[in-house]
Amino acid sequence: MKSLVINYGVGNLYSISSSLSRTGFEVEISSIPKSGYDLIVFPGVGSFPAVSRYILRYRDILDDLYRSGIAFLGICIGMHILFEYSFEGGLNRGLGWFKGYVDKLRTSNKLPHIGWDKVFIANNSGTCSLGSLLDNEYVYFIHSYIVYPAEEDIVCLMSEYGAKFPAMIARGRVIGVQFHPEKSGKMGLKFLESIYRWLKR
Amino acid sequence: MAKRIIACLDVKNGRVVKGVKFVGLRDKGDPVELAARYEEEGADEIVFLDITATVEGRKLLLNVVRDTASVLTIPLTVGGGIRDLDDILTVLSNGADKVSINTAAVKDRNIILRAAEEVGSQSIVVAIDAKRIGSEYYVFTHSGTVNTGLKALEWAKTVEALGAGEILLTSIDRDGTRMGYDIELTRLIAENVSIPVIASGGAGSYEHFYEVLTKGKADAALAAGVFHDGVIRIGDLKRYLLSMGIEVRL
Numbered sequence: 001m002k003s004l005v006i007n008y009g010v011g012n013l014y015s016i017s018s019s020l021s022r023t024g025f026e027v028e029i030s031s032i033p034k035s036g037y038d039l040i041v042f043p044g045v046g047s048f049p050a051v052s053r054y055i056l057r058y059r060d061i062l063d064d065l066y067r068s069g070i071a072f073l074g075i076c077i078g079m080h081i082l083f084e085y086s087f088e089g090g091l092n093r094g095l096g097w098f099k100g101y102v103d104k105l106r107t108s109n110k111l112p113h114i115g116w117d118k119v120f121i122a123n124n125s126g127t128c129s130l131g132s133l134l135d136n137e138y139v140y141f142i143h144s145y146i147v148y149p150a151e152e153d154i155v156c157l158m159s160e161y162g163a164k165f166p167a168m169i170a171r172g173r174v175i176g177v178q179f180h181p182e183k184s185g186k187m188g189l190k191f192l193e194s195i196y197r198w199l200k201r
Numbered sequence: 202m203a204k205r206i207i208a209c210l211d212v213k214n215g216r217v218v219k220g221v222k223f224v225g226l227r228d229k230g231d232p233v234e235l236a237a238r239y240e241e242e243g244a245d246e247i248v249f250l251d252i253t254a255t256v257e258g259r260k261l262l263l264n265v266v267r268d269t270a271s272v273l274t275i276p277l278t279v280g281g282g283i284r285d286l287d288d289i290l291t292v293l294s295n296g297a298d299k300v301s302i303n304t305a306a307v308k309d310r311n312i313i314l315r316a317a318e319e320v321g322s323q324s325i326v327v328a329i330d331a332k333r334i335g336s337e338y339y340v341f342t343h344s345g346t347v348n349t350g351l352k353a354l355e356w357a358k359t360v361e362a363l364g365a366g367e368i369l370l371t372s373i374d375r376d377g378t379r380m381g382y383d384i385e386l387t388r389l390i391a392e393n394v395s396i397p398v399i400a401s402g403g404a405g406s407y408e409h410f411y412e413v414l415t416k417g418k419a420d421a422a423l424a425a426g427v428f429h430d431g432v433i434r435i436g437d438l439k440r441y442l443l444s445m446g447i448e449v450r451l
Contacts, residue, residue, distance in 0.1 A: 010290065010293070010319055010320050011293050011294070011320055011324065012270070012293045012294065012295075012296055012297055012298050013294070014267060014270045014271065014294075014295065014296035015270050015273070015274075015277075015296060015298065018270060018271045018272075019274060045293070045320070045321075045324070046319070046320055046321060047317075047318060047319065047320065047321040049318075050318075050319060050320075077321070089318070109202070110395050110396055110397055110420065111395065111396070112322055112323045112366045112367070112396065112397070113202075114323065114366070114367060114397050114420075115202055115203060115204075115205050115245065115397070115420070115421070116202075116203040116205065116245060116450040117202050117203065138203060138450040140275070140276060142276070142298070142299075142323045142366075143323060144322065144323065161202055180276075182274065183274065183275060183276045183298065184274070184275075185240070185274050185275055186274070188274055189274060
């Protein structure tokens with residue numbers, strides 16, 4: 001099973017690469033998206049303006065890969081980029097594969113939201129079922145912004161930090177998670193393993 | 202939200218060391234081994250502080266960061282000797298999830314702003330080493346040797362405004378003493394900023410952790426010596442905190 005981790009030029013790609021390797025994936029890191037992989041990962045590093053600037057340069061290639069049915073996993077900011085636009089650092093466009101936008105979590109709690117919170121099943125059908133093993137488990141979050149999807153049925157897992165927010169979304173071959181599976185201890189690895197098994201089927 | 206228990210590794214020449222009030226360092230073991238052990242015991246995060254911060258120390262630290270990142274599945278923060286944005290990017294690309302900056306932020310506060318714009322606030326931790334003088338807490342840099350004249354609370358508010366995602370607050374007076382965290386200092390900062398505050402310095406017993414997470418209003422509690430010496434096991438500590446009604450991840 002081959003995975004490609006996209007390098008936007010900022011941040012830590014080491015942890016996600018190690019976690020994918022431990023799960024059984026062959027891992028390649030590249031700044032340019034390309035075909036020939038079972039899974040393309042948008043890692044959860046950087047700010048939206050920086051990542052958007054980078055990703056949109058390869059928009060046509062990415063749209064083609066998306067239509068070809070390659071699986072995608074977007075983590076944190078890498079999930080945000082799947083939506084139409086974001087208000088982080090001004091108004092910036094995303095890939096728009098999912099309808100909706102990204103904005104600050106509306107909570108009276110401290111932001112960034114940093115640390116371990118439980119997630120709960122919102123939808124357990126189709127691709128969403130990959131997240132069901134995390135129901136009522138702690139995963140690691142580090143973010144201030146969340147996705148506000150226009151379509152409710154793409155939301156697989158929810159979490160709560162002063163306000164409820166989507167922790168995992170999915171449709172077809174595209175998965176996005178607000179938490180960091182590569183930072184979420186054993187449960188994070190189990191989640192990546194469930195993706196590995198799904199791709200193998 | 203679960204309160205976090207963070208294990209800190211002060212690294213010098215590739216080894217973990219620990220002193221008292223920032224001096225009298227003793228060898229405590231191999232950083233990669235210790236980090237892996239603390240994750241196994243239930244630590245929520247690991248912090249590495251390069252306390253030599255020489256060029257040689259830097260290379261060693263980057264190796265250690267990479268080795269550790271490849272065995273850890275919990276977040277890793279790295280600090281010590283970070284001078285500019287390039288250093289921040291280098292440390293992050295070598296496996297750190299967050300970078301802690303201290304002296305460099307005091308020297309040029311714009312580094313916080315620029316770093317937050319590039320990598321996001323969530324990856325930028327500002328470390329504040331505070332010492333009580335009279336009735337005020339002052340910020341010290343250069344491993345606790347230079348008084349900046351800045352008041353801790355004012356500085357904390359400034360770094361928040363500049364885009365820091367978290368504050369790692371160490372009481373120099375309590376560091377390594379096992380007399381308990383400085384509750385007054387922690388509460389002063391935690392109540393007056395809206396970013397998470399990690400309390401550090403002085404942990405000696407279960408009760409100290411309980412106190413700083415309740416009375417001190419800390420979002421996370423960090424310790425080093427008590428974990429290295431086996432005085433406190435992280436798993437036991439978390440079970441104690443849970444029994445006291447504090448939400449922790451077990």
